[in-house]
Amino acid sequence: MAHPDGNRADDKAVSIVIDGRQVNARAGETLLQAAERIGVTIPTLCHDERLAPTGACRMCLVESSDSRRMVPACRHPVVDGLVVQTETERVARHRRGLLSLYAADVDVVPGTELQAHIRRYGLDPGLPAANAPRAGRPDDDNRYVLFQPESCIVCARCTRYCDEIEAVSAITLAHRGSQTTIATVDDVSLLDSTCELCGGCIDTCPTGALVERKSAHRQATFPALKPVRTTCNYCGVGCQFDLQVDAAANEVVRVTSPAPGETTNDGNLCVKGRFAYGFIGHPERLTTPLIRDEAGELVATDWDTALDRAAALLQKTAARHGANSLGFISSSRCTNEENYLVQKLSRAAFGTNNCHQCAAT
Ligand code: SF4
Numbered sequence: 001m002a003h004p005d006g007n008r009a010d011d012k013a014v015s016i017v018i019d020g021r022q023v024n025a026r027a028g029e030t031l032l033q034a035a036e037r038i039g040v041t042i043p044t045l046c047h048d049e050r051l052a053p054t055g056a057c058r059m060c061l062v063e064s065s066d067s068r069r070m071v072p073a074c075r076h077p078v079v080d081g082l083v084v085q086t087e088t089e090r091v092a093r094h095r096r097g098l099l100s101l102y103a104a105d106v107d108v109v110p111g112t113e114l115q116a117h118i119r120r121y122g123l124d125p126g127l128p129a130a131n132a133p134r135a136g137r138p139d140d141d142n143r144y145v146l147f148q149p150e151s152c153i154v155c156a157r158c159t160r161y162c163d164e165i166e167a168v169s170a171i172t173l174a175h176r177g178s179q180t181t182i183a184t185v186d187d188v189s190l191l192d193s194t195c196e197l198c199g200g201c202i203d204t205c206p207t208g209a210l211v212e213r214k215s216a217h218r219q220a221t222f223p224a225l226k227p228v229r230t231t232c233n234y235c236g237v238g239c240q241f242d243l244q245v246d247a248a249a250n251e252v253v254r255v256t257s258p259a260p261g262e263t264t265n266d267g268n269l270c271v272k273g274r275f276a277y278g279f280i281g282h283p284e285r286l287t288t289p290l291i292r293d294e295a296g297e298l299v300a301t302d303w304d305t306a307l308d309r310a311a312a313l314l315q316k317t318a319a320r321h322g323a324n325s326l327g328f329i330s331s332s333r334c335t336n337e338e339n340y341l342v343q344k345l346s347r348a349a350f351g352t353n354n355c356h357q358c359a360a361t
């Protein structure tokens, strides 16, 4: 992670004390990073380790010996000899007060970071809903990303993700004061903006204000879904994600990205991996090979029969018209090994270079 001030962290070792425990840290690290390494969990809301810290939400304030005021652990650099306390009565009082304000201001969505903090500090999770929701974009006609302004705490994780990770700056903070909200430039639909529909803003949102439109009506049930880790089969990159499955209905309800650092895609996905999972349970999905019968109609068959038929017809065509009358097209949804075998079949078995697969595009 970048140094809070944007400088490159050096490797100078420093020693600090967190909650009475000696911690070795590197100059340039933040208090939050040093605390995480020894298993001390400081609550955060606007923090995402992939993004430059802003210290916007004040959730992570702790007591530090270099300041009379409490400091944000997510952007306060370690300094040799610091003594830090993360859970004093003063800190807890601040967090309860802050969470009370958030809870009074927004609709708290089950299963979110915000709700977890509210539970941790013993506030009533059933606090009354917000009575003055922020402005929103109810008319946005995109089918994928839904913004629910009544649950937004304006932490700007989504806009910073869009800017710093996705690098398209499709969304931004708009308006001022209590009217501050998330919007596109000129308030156009996401579809008319630079948005690439990666859905990363949904994953990073700590309050559920951003959600996949298709599954939004089931948001209250998200905590009960079963995550199934799998590898995307749309291209050769091999991103991993979690299918969130309603086990009782055997249905994929949505796709979420693993936490940053857990998989090679580092918590990021593209539009296909994120939203194009409808084929999994589609009623017209092919589940068996098909061959044409004598009347030309497609009929279901077994793999041996289908492969024998394909081999016989390929051989017949090559014998009649030559190997270059054939073309082999495989798919980026196959593994590298499978694609290798298809080109082997094409070149070695039939003697033609007419082979291609769409991951090459
Ligand atoms: S879906 Fe991706 S590109 Fe679109 S607004 Fe969200 S983060 Fe930005």
Ligand code: SF4
Residues within 6 Å of the ligand: 151, 152, 153, 154, 155, 156, 157, 158, 159, 182, 204, 205, 206, 207, 208, 209, 210
């Ligand atoms: S939509 Fe979510 S991530 Fe974006 S500012 Fe609001 S609470 Fe933060």
Ligand code: FES
Residues within 6 Å of the ligand: 043, 044, 045, 046, 047, 054, 055, 056, 057, 058, 059, 060, 061, 072, 073, 074, 075
């Ligand atoms: S997480 Fe540190 S200020 Fe928001």
